[in-house]
Amino acid sequence: MSKIQIDKFKCIRCGQCILACPSRVYTRNSPLDSTSVVSGGVERCISCNHCIAICPVNAISVNGLDSSDCDLFLAGIYPRLEHIMTLVQMRRSIRNYSDVPVERSQVEQLLNAMRWAPTAKNRLPVKWLVINGREKVVELGGLVIDWFRRLKGVEEMIAAWEEGRDPIFRGAPCVVAAYTTADATWAAVDCSIAMQTLDYCATAMRLGTCWAGYFIHAAQKDKEINNWLGLERNEEIHAALMIGNTGGEFYQKIPPRPELKIKWIT
Ligand SMILES: Cc1cc2nc3c(=O)[nH]c(=O)nc-3n(C[C@H](O)[C@H](O)[C@H](O)COP(=O)(O)O)c2cc1C
Secondary structure, three states, X not given: OOOEEEOOOOOOOOOHHHHHOOOOOEXXXXXXXXXXXXXXXXXXXXXXXXXXXXXXXXXXXXXXXEHHHOOXXXXXXXXXXXXXXXXXXXXXXXXXXXXXXXXHHHHHHHHHHHXXXXXXXXXXXXXXXXEEOHHHHHHHHHHHHXXXXXXXXXXXXXXXXXXXXXXXXXXXXXXXXXXXXXXXXXXXXXXHHHXXXXXXXXXHOOOEEEEOHHHHHHHHHOHHHHXXXXXXXXXXXXXXXXXXXXXXXXXXXXXXXXXXXXXOOO
């Protein structure tokens, strides 16, 4: 059976699937015709499921899924720009965390939302690692510091670690990392988009976050860290975020930022 099925008796010829499909899978010869799949269309389909989400009469199925598998948006909730703007402006890099752990269910809720983060060609290459619990995060921070010991110019960070501070994960009780296999195209972009989306969701859940750039850098270079994380040789971390309950930093104002440099071409 073909991956894409169209029920011609249900199709109302609205053409929505033709408009929505990014891969030009659907066609019809005239507005009176029901939709059909173009030759080579099945092979081109990227399984984004836009067609089954947009079809108003459940006439299409892809990979055995149809409109009945698509949840409705929450009725009456269309986020206002002011709300999104507030989220964008209130998200801050938090570098002090309380001892309150991040619940597994909170991380699961965050990661579940990432199923809808966009990826190039809908290839969905992003895989996730969760290091949850302060003890494990400290162990990982120690490995990053061990790797730093082989470098120059990071003596201050090593000294801070030895004094009992945590310049790598800032005392966070949870770190979430996004990785892909080496053959993934757009790997860093896909992982970063997903992680930044997760960052905003975490902010909306009143969790503090901060990108973990030192860790990402070390993980991309050091085999020991990757072994500890259980990654395969061909897998690479591209994005990572500390997550925790804010421990002392409570912003009431937005830090000023310079005007953007924008070139308009009109
Ligand atoms: C890719 C990336 C890596 C970062 N790595 C770190 C890090 O390792 N440690 C840290 O304290 N902050 C890190 N940051 C946070 C930035 O310093 C922070 O985003 C910037 O100062 C602006 O502050 P804001 O996030 O509160 O707007 C990183 C940010 C990005 C985008």
